[in-house]
Structures are given as structure tokens and as C-alpha cells.
Amino acid sequence: MPHYSRRDFIARLGLGATALLTAPSIISNARAIPQDKKISIALVGLGYYSEFQLAPAIMKSQYCRLGGIVTGTPAKAEKWKKQYNLPDKSIYSYETFDRIANNKDIDVVYVVLPNSMHREFVIRAAKAGKHVICEKPMAVSVKEAEEMIAACKKAGVKLSVGYRLHFEPFNQEAARFGKGDFGKVKMVESSFGFKIGDPTQWRLKKALAGGGAMMDVGIYAIQASRYSTGEEPISVTAQEFKTDPVKFKDVDETIFWQLEFPSGAVASSMTSYASYIERLYISAESGWLELNPAYGYGPLAGKTHQGPLNLPIVNHQAAQMDDFAKCIFENKESNVSGEEGLKDLKVIEAIYRAIQTGGKVKI
Template sequence: MTSRRNFLQKLTLSAVSLPLIPNFTQNSQASMNHNTKKASTLRVAIMGLGSYATRVAKAMLDSKNAKLVGLISGTPSKIKDWQATYNIPDKNCYNYENFDAIKDNPDIDAVYIITPNALHHPQTLRVAAAGKHVICEKPMAINAKEGREMVEACNKAGVKLLVGYRMHFEPNTLEIIRLREDGAFGEIKFFQGLSGFRIGDPTQWRLNKELAGGGAMMDIGIYSINGARYMVGEEPEWVTAQETKTDPVKFKEGVDETITFQFGFPSGVISSCLSTYSTSHLDKFFLNGTKGFAEMQPSTGYGPIKAWTNKGPLNFPHVTHQTVQMDRMAGIILDGETAKIPVDGREGLKDLIIIDAIYKAVDTGKKVKIDLT
């Protein structure tokens, strides 16, 4: 944990020294222009070689349009192991102190940041300054202020910022949205999102406010926040929220164990959601309208996703979410394609604004207005 803190301090100091408008060298400008050129394959370096990065890397082996070509890690032994597994050359491997040098590496188009939440902001600023596209795991940052700075930095650098919303490409999810838009469920009235599991090791970074930015809400609750928005098809106007903490030793100050929260939408739709680190097997979405309903359980896990409506089950074959995600993101970055449900930095920022509002509602006990403009 101490080493994580040291990394955070170093990276934060590095980010502070960077201007939001990068001064590009000729090499970095050339690299940026190369990255935005149409190409058949998105060449990706993964930053942070933990368990989820492993899942992404394995999924990319089956990608048609994305390829793992580089590694960034603070652990030399991990880099050596990954090099052997994925045939990554030494020249494409970096640590957290020297990865700014990717600006001079034409073999890398984008960096996928899969590190603790608090590191996303400084690392994104540095990757953008190097002229490389950014794919960042969710939550995009630990608050909306950081999220805005990330969006601004990538815009000014002329690179794209995408967020790892794998469910935005999942076929059952997209089919329910299509049915809702076609009026199959009538006038939408209610949404329920349940997101939770029992967290284990009390020393892990997810239970460290400095690195996680919070607790369950930042890790699993964001699925119900984002899901409420794309399932209802509107943006929430207000939120109320209540926190429950049964283990203040494991869940210290600023690390939420369980939060229930309620949204109000412009059309009158209401939602009731739960985010928790203390109850397992909570992964359910329920959308109800005047003519029918849709239900998913599991709704956001790695799959297979199970979904049905009042007319019967949906039977889409399971596909590895991260494989589809990376292929689609390659199209977005290289060919200007768009996603049915956005996955850009602005989408990530909206979730951060809502998370800030939820924590404010918990702290004040009042209904909090949500302004996504």
C-alpha cells in the first residue's frame, strides 16, 4: 500500500507540472497525426498489469481490429511475464516514471489505463501530452473536477478519450434499448438497479479512499448509475441517497459500504438503486413501463448476461465483452465510428457529476439537483 501511495504522489506531481495545452515536439505531433489516420488495427499499450488488465489482454487475442503492443507497469517482473506471454518487444515497455517517452514511439496508438481510480487523472494528462489516445477504465476519475480536466486535456491535445463501458456494446443491453425506443414497453415508469458483492481483502486499494476515491459507489455502484441512464433513455434531474455502514473498521471514513439512491427523470420516471460491498449476487436491472417490462440478471457481469421481457427470453449468444469493446473502440478511434450508447470522456464525466451529487445527498440528507451541462 505504501508503494501505491508513492506512485500516486509521484504521478500527481508530474501531472501538476504539465500544462493543459501540451507543447508538442515535432515527433509527438507526428505521432498524434499518425494515430488519427485511418488504419486497420488499433495498437494498444496497457497501463497497469493487474487482474482486469489480464482479462482485457486475453480478450484482445481474439480482436480483429485491436492488438496489444505495449506495456506500462511499476513491477518489472510483471512486464517480463507479459512480454513472454504476448510477445511484446523491450522497446514498447515502460514504467510509471518514463512512460512519457511513448510520444516518440510510433508503434503505439493508444494507452488503456487500468490502474487505481485516483491515478486515472494524472496518467491521462500525461498520455494526452504524449499525443496518444486514451482508453480509461471507469470511473474515469474520482470526481467531476478531475474528469473535466481530463476531457479538456484530451480535446486540446487532439486525442480521443474513451471510457471502458463494455456494457455499451453488449447485445442484450442494446436489444432492450431498441425495444424501449420502439415503444414495446409503453411509457417507462420505473427502473431498478442492484449492484453489489462482498468485498474481501481489507488491505486492497479499493478500500483505500486515497486510491479509490470512495468505496462501493466508485467500483460497482457506477454500473447502476450508468445503467439507469441508458435503460431509461433520459438523464436524471435529482437524486436522494442514504448510506448504511455495518463495519466501520473495514469501511473507514470516506469509504462507503452500502448506499441506496433514487433518481428523478424529466418525464416522471423514478429509479431505485443499490450499491454495496456487503451483499453478494446483486447484479440486476429491471425496467418497467405501461405495456411491459425488461429484466436482466446478471445485468453487468462478465457474462453470460441473462435477459428477458414480458414477451419471453432474449437469446443472444455470449460474446466476450472486452473483445467486442476493443474492436468497436478501434473503429471509434481510427475510423470515426460512433457508439449507440456513448463511451467518450463526456459520458464518463456525466457519471462523475452524478456520483458527486450522490455523495452530497448522503452528506446533507437532502434532494440534490443534478446539472450535467
């Protein structure tokens, strides 16, 4: 069970469950959460993203603390233990991981492993009774994602996906278009690509990554077209290209795709491991927005029909994890739940099918 239960939280506020349900404004107000209240996160997988993004973000967060680690490398365990002053009982290997069920000092398990391992570790975390954050893509198939959602539901734990941009002001401004603030959205261009380095890394192995650029960064472009329109796509066409078939023999390198939404809005996107692009453009009836760079760890930049966007530069991951902490405190679903992650995987599978068939695929 998570360290801070909803009952615990309600007790601290001095409110009964009934008062809580009828006074959501109190609960959704951050000031109502005691400043010293923090959820404890265990990071599973200590690669680049954990070491240089997530751990520093936890340090900057308001409601989170680093409570434990799960790693297959003893030297990493030793280093992290010292750096973050972690107790021995909160340091796990992949083999001992399931014992985390007995560790009351861990509320959340954050899965930061190669994509094809997400399913296993999310389900093991759920069985251990821990809330879960899973990095994107949440799985390598729709089927896996559905199993993960079901497992978390069965275990009564919350599941969220590491979609940090939902808590990032420039992308939140884009999401205003999806809420209709600037009239009907007509067209979106969203693309994310970069030149990938080390040819031996797991991201280039299908068995570990599930796919190439599409799974890794194309998913951001899909996400952006969905929150920019506020709609779910109904059909897709897609084209795959390989400029380096040797390096990318196992996974997709460059994919273009085109989405159609129920309102008639359309989106054109590309992703690539061979060339850099990182941009979101929205054209709506009464305005437009362009973010460039749009999706990296920041600082991001953008402009609209009203001029340059002057928005706060925040730590994306700290904001994302703080939001999940609040979801736990307030016992509500995350906006970036497993269901949200599943929607992107449905689009990704449709894109792969559209490439195979060469035609338009319904989603």
C-alpha cells in the same frame, strides 16, 4: 500521433476525404475495414483486470492488438514480455511512460490504474499524443473528469471510458427501452453489489479509490438507469449504511439512491461491498425487461415481456475495444466518451451530497 491516422485509413480505402464524408454508410460498415488492420494498445497497470480480462480480450478482438505495457513491477514486465512477445521499446515503467510519445507502434493507451491515478495518466497519455481508454470511474471527481476531457481535446486525441456494457447484447436490449421501443419507461430498479474480499486492497482506501462500492460498481447501476430511460436524472435522494464500519472505515459500503428523470420515470438503486446483487429491471408502458445477472463479465441472462432473452454471448471488453478501434479508423467520437463518464460522476457527486444533506439534491 496514433499509428493509424484517419488519413492513412482513408488512403487505404482509396477514398478521398470528401468521399468519406458523403459516404458514411461505407465507413460504418465493418467490412470496409481491412481485416489485417489493427490498432495497437498499451495497457497501463497490470493488475487483475488487465491480466485476466483485457489482455485475453485483446487477443479475441478483431481490430486490436497488445502493443505495449506500462508497469511498476519488473517481474511483471518480464512475464508479459515473454507471454505476448512484446519488444523492449514498448515496455515502460511509470517513470519512463512519457517516452511513449515517440513510439509509433502504440496507438492507444488504456489506463487500468487505481481510480485516483486516472487523471494523471490520461493527461500524460494525451500529452504523448495517444488516444486513451480509461477504466471506470474515469476519475474521482467531476473536476478531474473535466480536466481530462479538456486535455484530450487540446491534444486532439480521443478519450473513451471502459464501459463494456454498451457493447454487450443484453444491456443493449435494455437500452432499447431508453430509445422508446416499448413506450414510456416508468420505473427502473438497478443494483450492483458484491462481498469484497481482501481488506488491504486499494479499493478500500479512499486516497486510491475515491470512494467505495459506489465508485466501483454503483456506477454500473447509474449507467443502467441512464441507458434504460434514455434520460439524464434531474434529482436524487440517497442513504448510506455501514454493516461493517471497521472494514469500511475509509470508503462507502452500502448506498441506496433514488433518481427522478424529466419524463417522470424513477429509478431505485443500491450498491454494496457487503452483499451480492446484480440486477436490472425496467418497467415501461408496453413491456418490461429483467437482467440477472446484469453487469458481470458474463454470461449474462435476462427475460422480457416477450420471454427469455436469447442473445449472443460476447466478450464485452473485445467488443468495447473493437468499437473504439472503429471510432479511430472512422474518426468519430465514442459512445462511451469522456463526456459520458463525466455524466456518471455528476450523479455520483450528487449522491454523496444527498447522503450528507439527507435531502433531495438537484443534478
